Amino acid sequence: MPLCAICLQREADQTGSHMLSAFIIESTVGERGKEKGYLIDDEPNFDYRNNTGAAPVVEDYLFCRGCEQRMSYIEGYICREYRDKIKTERFAQGFRDIHLPEQQDFIREAKNVDPLVFTLLIATLLFRISLSSSKLFREFELRPDEQEQLRVLINEALPAYENFKVKIKNNKYISELNQKRELFEGLYYIICTYDHLENPTEGYNLAHPEFRLPYNIMLGQIIVFFFFEKPRAGARYLDYFKVLDSHDITAITNAPGDKIKTLIIAEENWKAILERERNKLVEKKVPGLMNKFVADFIRDHNRDPTNDDWLNYVKENFPEE
């Protein structure tokens, strides 16, 4: 059995490791352990609406049980203190909204969530999807030196696993973590989500296979831009989701130890991001879809389809709204 990719000491005996972390799995998407990812690849019969071809985003034998529990510990904290509160009215006092000049998007700052734990969780996400051999993230890889930098950070910053459990109290863990601040130097990220969306199950999991400065990742309801160097004002960065260009990058970037700033993207802007992605998907699927459509059409109608039949099919299956 291979060694655990985090501690490099114990055997990687954990099955069903969650590659996407509890943090981004919303209750609407499925119960814990059965969550599915929208699979984006070039299978011809792929239809994202019905989630056909969805793959459970779990993998076996990458981590040891101990490291899996160490990651679950910080996931639990971030789910409770951030994910379950940031969009909930009755927890609004834990957050501060900062409006941006001439923007519908705004920043929501988390007043009570430890930013280093959050950065660490984001680091584990990148690390996990870089290791992942699942079709979803097959093409995404960190550079080996970046992967090792994150591995060291994750291994040294996660809580200890002793006598088959992680038992440190949150407050104690956070104060110990804040003494290891230097491990986080040079890591910056931007995180985006929305406040409200008519259909919150609509979303994609994708990590751009080529963009590195920054890494561009969408995981369901969040978008992350991750930098291994400090972003500079006025520089043009690789921006697959077209978010960065319309913002002052220094205002929305999270530096190590700063209070967590989440860019809350206005609903129509978020929908535009989804729509662009959907259009790319439709384009990419057309050759395979066309074959399937023709076969189905002949079976159902006993005649060859016309061009209008094809356009109707696309319209019905990939509606604009």
Ligand SMILES: [Zn+2]
């Ligand atoms: Zn381990």
